[in-house]
Amino acid sequence: MPTGAGVEARLPIRSDMDLVWVRQHVRQAAAQLGFGLVDQTKLVTAASELARNTLVHGGGGHMESEPVVSGGVRGLRLTFSDEGPGIADVERALSDGYTSGGGLGMGLGGARRLVHDFAIETVPGAGTTVRVTSWTARPPRQREEH
């Protein structure tokens, strides 16, 4: 089983250049942990949405990346933190079509659908932390053949 070397990291999110680094890091970490191509793509896309939220709504922050193991299954956990204004109405922010940043309003709710585990903590005036985890295998999933 691979070690966490190269997966564990803390990346700043201060500019759209940093979004590119976040995506590159998540793709490489996910590939290293053995994620398939579709799952890599989903996780990188979710990371991109969440990092953009951290940048645009949170005024910048950082992402932490760490490998996790549960029941012999490897996973990648990503934590996005900012010290921005927080989210007043989380349920509303998670609903499709809700936007405060000029986007399509798919960011938060969409990111939640793209990962296996999703948790959000937000304190108005103090910041937001979103923690997501995806696993290289999900028990109920059937093998697909083409």
Add this chain to the structure above:
Amino acid sequence: MSEAFSGPVAGHVPVLRLGDVLMVTLQGDLHDSTAQQLQQDLAETITHSGATGVIIDISGVEIVDSFLGRVLAEIAAQASLLAARTVVVGMRPAVAITLVELGLTLPGLRTALSTEVAMDLLTQGAPRVGVRRESP
């Protein structure tokens, strides 16, 4: 997947012209600002050149998030206002699967699996509504 490390690409994406069609190839990981720049460049190029079609090849793009999805949709919408049609070409299967799960089906976006098909669509293809192209 790709072992080659591709650093962030900032700046302009080249817009090529092939007859009445403009061709753009997106590669690797785009900066937000590069995508927005492309949107502006295309609007200007369509206006100057009188192009009637735009092909955007995204076969080299590993992820399309809601930002890039929105830029593509806006490019198509603005091209349409400037009397040009847009076809997005070569979306990777993993990207399509992810976009649907993300909730972005981009209904206004016309797609094709290859540049050749896109070219056919734009140069003869689908009926034009109330528009006739003057040809020699």
